[in-house]
Each structure stands twice: as C-alpha cells, then as structure tokens.
Amino acid sequence: MKFGQFVLGLLLGGIIVFFLLKYSTNAMKSQVIARETLADTLSASAKWRWPDSLDAMVAAPKNHRLVYEDSNVRVLMVALDSKKSEPIHTHRWSSIMWIAKPIVPCQINNYKEARGTLVKTDSLLIKEMPINLGQLIGPETPTSITNLSNSNGEAYRIEFKKDFKN
Structure with missing residues (x-):
C-alpha cells in the first residue's frame, strides 16, 4: 500500500509540475509579446508626423489634465462630460489607459489629413468599456471622442516618452 501511495504521489506531483510549467511559460510568452508590441509602437512614435x-494637452486641454510629467512619462487625467465631444487631438506616445468611470455609449472618430485639413475617415460606436483595467494603447493619430451617455467619464493615461524596462 505504501508503494502505491508513493507512485500516486509521484504521478500527481508530475501532473502539477507539468501544469505549473505550462502556465508560467504562457505567462512569460505573454510578457514577451507585450514588450515586443510596446517596442513596435514606441518605434512608430519616433516616426511621428503630426x-x-x-497634442492632447494643447488641442483638448479641457479634457486632458496633467497629473505628473518628467522626461520618461506623462500622466494625464482624461475627462469627458455627458453629451459632449472633445476636440480633435493626438497622443504621440504609447500609453496605458485606465478607465475609472466609463462612458457608454460613446463614439470614437478618426481623422486623416486631406489637402491641408483634417477629414473624418470613420467612426466606431462603443457600447461596452472595461472598468478598472489597464490597457496598452499605441500612439494615436488624430481622433476625438463623443460622449453619448448621460454621465461624465474619467480615465487616466500613462504615456511613455521613452522605452522602459520592467
């Protein structure tokens, strides 16, 4: 009976170690992919043409308030009142966006330059938005958001001016 328990223990231990290694490897792969994605978006910001x-702080100052800034990062509090649209603006750097108070529904409008003026290219209606979840976002070309809801929205954006190591 003790030999059977020993074999069963080895078998269960092997299964546990297998799953631990499998999931820790997947987590490490996810971190590598996230770093590669961030590196791609950071190199894209080096080719910035707008x-x-x-810039959000210049073009839409009522919606973007500076919380903190140094040579590496800029932290913005982003606010949008109900039934309002923010002015067309850009975000040059990759960032992490954290939505504290979602605005749903809302409409995201994208623009391009045509003959020296900005022209709306498309719009996306957002009916659901994550709350209290950080999300990596690449540099954003000219855009604006329209709050279609009856409540005000609030988010925080951590913009990375330089590559960072974690």
Missing part, C-alpha cells in the same frame, strides 16, 4: 498643436 504637429505639436494637435
């Missing part, structure tokens, strides 16, 4: 006048 004027500083479209």
